[in-house]
Amino acid sequence: GEDVEQSLFLSVREGDSSVINCTYTDSSSTYLYWYKQEPGAGLQLLTYIFSNMDMKQDQRLTVLLNKKDKHLSLRIADTQTGDSAIYFCAETSSRGDTGRRALTFGSGTRLQVQP
Amino acid sequence: DTGVSQNPRHKITKRGQNVTFRCDPISEHNRLYWYRQTLGQGPEFLTYFQNEAQLEKSRLLSDRFSAERPKGSFSTLEIQRTEQGDSAMYLCASSFTRGSPTEAFFGQGTRLTVV
Numbered sequence: 001g002e003d004v005e006q007s008l009f010l011s012v013r014e015g016d017s018s019v020i021n022c023t024y025t026d027s028s029s030t031y032l033y034w035y036k037q038e039p040g041a042g043l044q045l046l047t048y049i050f051s052n053m054d055m056k057q058d059q060r061l062t063v064l065l066n067k068k069d070k071h072l073s074l075r076i077a078d079t080q081t082g083d084s085a086i087y088f089c090a091e092t093s094s095r096g097d098t099g100r101r102a103l104t105f106g107s108g109t110r111l112q113v114q115p
Numbered sequence: 116d117t118g119v120s121q122n123p124r125h126k127i128t129k130r131g132q133n134v135t136f137r138c139d140p141i142s143e144h145n146r147l148y149w150y151r152q153t154l155g156q157g158p159e160f161l162t163y164f165q166n167e168a169q170l171e172k173s174r175l176l177s178d179r180f181s182a183e184r185p186k187g188s189f190s191t192l193e194i195q196r197t198e199q200g201d202s203a204m205y206l207c208a209s210s211f212t213r214g215s216p217t218e219a220f221f222g223q224g225t226r227l228t229v230v
Contacts, residue, residue, distance in 0.1 A: 004157075035221075042119070042206065043158070043221040088157050102148060102171065103219060105157030 002026040006089055006106035013114050018076040020109045022089030025070065029091040032065060033103065034074045037086045046074070046087075076111075084113045119222035121207050127228045128197055135193045136225045140209030147190050148219060149182055150206040151175065158206055164190060197229045 003025040012018045024032070030051050035043040049056045049063045049072070056063045062075040076083055090103040120139040128134050140147050146165050150158035161180070163171045166187040176182075179197075184190040194201055204226050208219040 040223075042223040043208075045218060045220065048218070090157070102160035102163055102173075103158075104160070107155065107157050 002029075002091070002093075002104040004089055004091055004104050004106035006087075006109045008107070009110050009112070011112045011114060012079050014079060014081055016079055018074075018079045018083070018111055018113075020074045020076075020087050020089075020111065022072040022074075022106055023070055024072065024089070024091050024104075026091060026093060026104070027070070028093040029070075031092050032063075032072050033090040033092075034061075034063065035088040035090060035105075037088065037108070043088065079111075079113050081113045081115060084111055086110050119207055119209050119220055121205075121222035121225050123225055124223065125226045125228075127230060130199060130229055131196055133193060133195045134197060134227060135191055136205055136207075136227075138190045138192070138207030138209075138222060140188070140190070140207070141211070141220060142188075144209035144211045144220075145187070146210045146212055146219075147184055148208040148210075149190070149192050150208065152204040152206055152224070153202075161192075161205075194227075197227075199229045202227055202229045 006022045033048040034046045036046050037043050047058050049065050060077045064073045086108040088108045089106040092103050122137045148163045149161040152158040160173050161176050162182050164184040167184050179195045182192045204224040206224045208221045210219045
């Protein structure tokens with residue numbers, strides 16, 4: 001079945017860059033997502049990347065995809081204390097009206113930003 | 116429309132009781148998903164609706180669980196004869212998909228505690 005793995009914890013100092021890594025097993029994955037979850041809150045979609053891309057940049061966020069190695073990373077530039085949260089990697093093989101609709105999530109990486 | 120709304124936010128119940136949760140998706144969204152999240156884990160897919168049709172159910176969805184979306188708008192998730200292992204955060208998400216990608220927006224969840 002599908003599997004998504006992430007490291008559990010990352011600690012960085014404010015102003016540094018954070019890099020959160022994710023690996024997945026499903027070679028038919030079409031979209032890969034990064035979600036953020038703050039305490040007591042729901043999941044917030046940060047960004048996504050289509051499997052035929054290898055990079056996507058959105059303000060402070062850069063997503064890199066190595067499809068050959070099934071490796072996804074999220075880089076947060078100039079990390080702030082407000083970025084402290086749990087970050088989830090997720091994938092789906094949904095393509096229009098075909099494929100699996102639901103997201104498969106990793107276990108999440110807790111990012112701690114120290115002042 | 117302020118996003119996906121879930122009620123109640125918290126529910127404490129005694130083992131063996133039945134509970135029902137409600138999800139109101141973003142109004143124009145045709146797809147609705149239920150996920151379960153336990154402590155330290157990512158969300159796990161339970162079931163998915165397109166309009167009023169329940170199109171996919173996870174193996175996690177035992178016979179004690181039932182979900183409905185009678186008019187293709189709000190949805191309910193009922194758990195009968197609750198067990199302590201049902202204690203978790205139940206998350207609802209919705210999306211509008213005409214083609215790709217599937218951007219799912221999550222509610223804040225209902226936290227169930229079975230005592």
